[in-house]
Amino acid sequence: MSIKRKIINDPVFGFINIPNNFVYDVIQHPFLQRLNRIRQLGLAPFVYPGAQHTRFHHSIGAMFLMDEALKTLKEKGKEITPEEWNGALAAILMHDIGHGPFSHVLEHTLVTRIQHETLSLLLMEQMNKEWNGTLQTAIDIFNDTYPKRFLHQLVSGQLDMDRLDYLRRDSFFTGVSEGNIGSARIIKMLDVKDDNLVVESKGIYSIENFLMSRRLMYWQVYLHKTAVAAEKMMINTLRRARELTLQGEQLFASPALAYFLSNETTITDFENYGEALRHFVQLDDNDLWSALKVWSSHPDTVLSILSEGMVDRKLFKIEIREEKISGERVSEHLQSYRKRFGISEHEATYFVALDSVATDMYDKQDDSIGILYKDGTVKDISKASDMLNIELLAKKVEKYYFAYLRA
Amino acid sequence: MSIKRKIINDPVFGFINIPNNFVYDVIQHPFLQRLNRIRQLGLAPFVYPGAQHTRFHHSIGAMFLMDEALKTLKEKGKEITPEEWNGALAAILMHDIGHGPFSHVLEHTLVTRIQHETLSLLLMEQMNKEWNGTLQTAIDIFNDTYPKRFLHQLVSGQLDMDRLDYLRRDSFFTGVSEGNIGSARIIKMLDVKDDNLVVESKGIYSIENFLMSRRLMYWQVYLHKTAVAAEKMMINTLRRARELTLQGEQLFASPALAYFLSNETTITDFENYGEALRHFVQLDDNDLWSALKVWSSHPDTVLSILSEGMVDRKLFKIEIREEKISGERVSEHLQSYRKRFGISEHEATYFVALDSVATDMYDKQDDSIGILYKDGTVKDISKASDMLNIELLAKKVEKYYFAYLRA
Amino acid sequence: MSIKRKIINDPVFGFINIPNNFVYDVIQHPFLQRLNRIRQLGLAPFVYPGAQHTRFHHSIGAMFLMDEALKTLKEKGKEITPEEWNGALAAILMHDIGHGPFSHVLEHTLVTRIQHETLSLLLMEQMNKEWNGTLQTAIDIFNDTYPKRFLHQLVSGQLDMDRLDYLRRDSFFTGVSEGNIGSARIIKMLDVKDDNLVVESKGIYSIENFLMSRRLMYWQVYLHKTAVAAEKMMINTLRRARELTLQGEQLFASPALAYFLSNETTITDFENYGEALRHFVQLDDNDLWSALKVWSSHPDTVLSILSEGMVDRKLFKIEIREEKISGERVSEHLQSYRKRFGISEHEATYFVALDSVATDMYDKQDDSIGILYKDGTVKDISKASDMLNIELLAKKVEKYYFAYLRA
């Protein structure tokens, strides 16, 4: 069999080698290729026009880092079989295949109560069936049922290759260069102790820096107020679209989008690669943008205003406060919209959004970062760092958002 | 009036200031915002996954370079009025608004015989009407009817801000870092002599490097064989879709796409902001990808195979030769497709594409780069460069492409 | 008078313009040019071979950032006269002219009890005399006697242009890219309130990131154990050289180095541009390296071993502990050196070095970073940050170093 050797040009990490045909085939699978049509940062390009990178590109980057991490661990004497190596590469490549377009938006509208990890797993199992079980090790690693737990931690954990790639990549494409987390240095200092992924003690400053850079990226990018405003507007748009659909209105939509607009899907619908999943893998950013443009001239005032707002970047205004927004302010807004557009109170609610955002970036219970000392002892970073206040980092900081249509 | 001051984060040039409300309003216009949904490099992400940047982002970058160029010329004593300054910024911002999605593809299929510059101008005039003539200077500069010709040359010429931005930006996002053209150095050496944009003689090496980097980008990126293969497949897909539509088949399509599938539009249709133009500004990358996904399961063998090829990256295979492909090889291919899929000869032709590509990157007649010496004389780069063989650079190199469905 | 316009190529910030002849002349002064022969990071190239950048280059970079900061403040409506603008540029350019080679080393050996700021001021006054007082504003800003205090804070304070440049530049040249502090973003958010430099509240995450990146740079670069080991060895080498000199030994040295080896200079010696200062401005990295090479073959065992160690990178071994090193361990080492080299106990002490290092990177009393809220109130970052534990950042962390000649 010929070798399908490929090198991918990545502006972040340089040349990325696809190590073998097995990995090449995973990348070529339609479920992976679909991620090419889903932007990593959803609506963030409204703020950072360079942030158009896709989940596909991120998956390739995470695979590259996985390969680097495995090389480091091997050099430090950890045994990793070729089967495990391929499994880990496939697992990280596939870890995001369950994502829909604008994940956050969808989870609040069309695909509620279903986690993307669950869908990822369903799709992996589908692929595994197609390929006669050759993805079993990858699935076991992803599911944390594989004996060598550190492989799972490389896919999903405080310092997994997913995070190391997306923080670095998002920093690169947004241009928020100080968010650079130094992934190469962190990877060089990874080790395994008692089957747990740990970091050599001399890497403690890199870990502190990683935690703070992540925090910067959260507030500067992921929770940037304009991006949140866009998200709230998109959520309300889709809610209205679904409401109209359920009322019998025929909105323009691709078959996949139409399915989710007109059905209340549950996890059972997704299982066994049923109708829901078949439609889901057809859904991506394009379906939503295509629909929004058409909806902009829909007779329904609410739908058309919201859709046009998304398309022409006339986004909700947003306020962020440390205390809850008073009911009165909201009422005032609703009143004004009723008067302005001659709509009902219920319809007016689509023009406002209230939310609180909490970031708990470091969760001591679930996910700790172990620091390995030369004497073989391991301390959690919250104990090992003499400076960083992990108590505070772990503290949920709650902020209240009030987003609304501009006057 | 409040100042809508904005700073845009650009990973290529750092912070970009939007200098005033006029420019801000141009950027916010729906015709500009639409460019956010059109990728600069169309199908190149099949080869360079990072190259997802949009025509909007490019336009912002070109505006930044224009501002830098005007500052340089002003420092060198050239008079530029605020009106001209704004006009030049607006002209470069709007220079691409006539682009459709996958420009090359569209020009061969749905919007034939109409240049994107023509559409840009039509749209600018539409905006100018909306804004009571405040864009007239920008339009005159774009049209080369403004007295100070060098302003037009900054928008469109051998060394215009369009090229300086896109070569730099495409180099950045593809990761082909050696394609970097040194835009900052070139801009510092711009000057005006006899109303023509020229380059100071000490900049001659930068110009030589610019011409060669451009050449590298052409062969490494713009004419990369996989990107060309994707383009050929997309062209054939749309041709088939139109053929079926004209035969009365109802294909899934957004209203905008449906319009162009079912009409043979001419320039007259576009004039006066008629139906064609109204649909055109609704058309972007999303309409095409949405349709391709649905068409993948269409009963027509040709359409579904081609569409699925685009969606799942099962692209045409492509051969590039220095001599024409023989008719026999093409016939053999057609035969095999007929047998394999039970289709007609005519239908089989959709599975092959023949083309020749010629690059004439330096056109001495039309567009020369003047080199300004300290004694005030100006020589064309083709004379000034003692090394670069402009004869050769100007020579059309023809290559023959043969693209076809894989066995 | 002709304009001596110059553009300097800086790999960190791109092109740097020298804005006028006054600034150009400051840069050309021998006191500034001397900084071209003093590396910013002294002995750090033993660890980071790229970190060869000079104090001159740093000064140019800091001037660039000062210009950017002044532009930002002016755009925000702060009045800055041309005289003040030039004064601030000159002050930041000259802020380091009192540095000697390997500052830390010299302060412990040849030029003790004299701060480099004192010498900078003496040299500025000398220049001011030469130039008939045209540097008076710069000196007043440097001395914090100028009415507009924020100008001084831009030169010397928690967020001065000195730090913003050196952290960014050191991060760049060492390759510790995650130390990038985002200087451009911080500068865009500077403002002045009640004559104090403050940061807009939306910049709070950038400030937190700045403080943590600085911390990373301290431990990863400035206090890197190998760099500290080299420093300790260099200190001991110079101590021995001086001891031998005072005993009448004629060591090879440039006149400037010879002066400091054979004299115990005090601040009075430096005042009035006396002999000490005249020799000081002749001293740079080259004098020390030249001498070390010659001393490598000196008959004195201690001097030659230490010098050769510096020259051939056979550096002290170093241990870093959280508790003091016991007297016994030190004694053991001294004993072994006595035996090995047949030297006295006193001589053996040159082969060990004990030190404690404390970093107090944030000093609440002296230097706070004010965060400016939209309502006009200002809070210190230690109060404003809900995450960063400034208490801890301000806490002195003490570490004990034990450096010694390898077996």
Added chain:
Amino acid sequence: MSIKRKIINDPVFGFINIPNNFVYDVIQHPFLQRLNRIRQLGLAPFVYPGAQHTRFHHSIGAMFLMDEALKTLKEKGKEITPEEWNGALAAILMHDIGHGPFSHVLEHTLVTRIQHETLSLLLMEQMNKEWNGTLQTAIDIFNDTYPKRFLHQLVSGQLDMDRLDYLRRDSFFTGVSEGNIGSARIIKMLDVKDDNLVVESKGIYSIENFLMSRRLMYWQVYLHKTAVAAEKMMINTLRRARELTLQGEQLFASPALAYFLSNETTITDFENYGEALRHFVQLDDNDLWSALKVWSSHPDTVLSILSEGMVDRKLFKIEIREEKISGERVSEHLQSYRKRFGISEHEATYFVALDSVATDMYDKQDDSIGILYKDGTVKDISKASDMLNIELLAKKVEKYYFAYLRA
């Protein structure tokens, strides 16, 4: 034996691994460490203040690229034994150890008629003796006496790792970013055919770009007029210093510099690791700068003016012309210096310098770049490139320099 594993932070290539103890020991040898005190670009920092990088750093970078190139060739099925691998790494590491400080300057003054390659070889043989022949393979590769010739070509040839590193590195540290040659892409396309290093045909554009970037670097950096002016001034300074020394004047100088000032060394002096070579390995940038500073206040008018010019950056003015400078212009200058300083005609000649510079960057006879086609044929780039005019590239372009002391 313990593994001396080391990772070096390189801002250009990221982390560089030192692969084994043998390579580590080569790097630690005093002959290599000495290169830490010799700047790669000599006097170019007068123009590009960031270009302080050393020949040591360059050697490490070239070693990294060698390792990458060997990996590529191995992946393509070329056999390379561990002995050869180490030999190639050691050869490229040591290729520059024969360089003195300011090589060009020295070759015209203190160490004439002796090529640095000859000295490199002498020093390698000295090291080989110390190490009982373990460097023999490296020396054979360096000398082109090793059977597998392509290994030599990786060390010294049109596309050797020396050039690939220094062009990339010089581009990085000067900030002339468009000089980036794309070393990674070129290396990926290297192959061996009939024991010759060749480039796969799809790499042809990279090679064209490499040749043009090299040309840019020559004129923009290596032959930059200010750098050439500084070089001419330094040459004249050293000539005068030697003249005075031979007349019996005792100038300040380190023993190594003193040796070369007072002797006319020949190759025989260097052989057998004699006195000349022992002094040579003690000589570096520091000796020259230390002396120049002291000479600045020497009573000899010529020596002091030239030395002070170097130290305080009051460099020769330089004119570059395409025709020879007339004898009259030179005479006029000499006359004016005689009058101005009351010096003899002979002495006045030290204040002028005439030279012609020719760049022949591509030498078809000696060193061709073979392009390997899929059918196994190899064409020289001069034939393979349909655009690049190698005739012209190979043509010597002569320029005449006239440098002289400013009025």
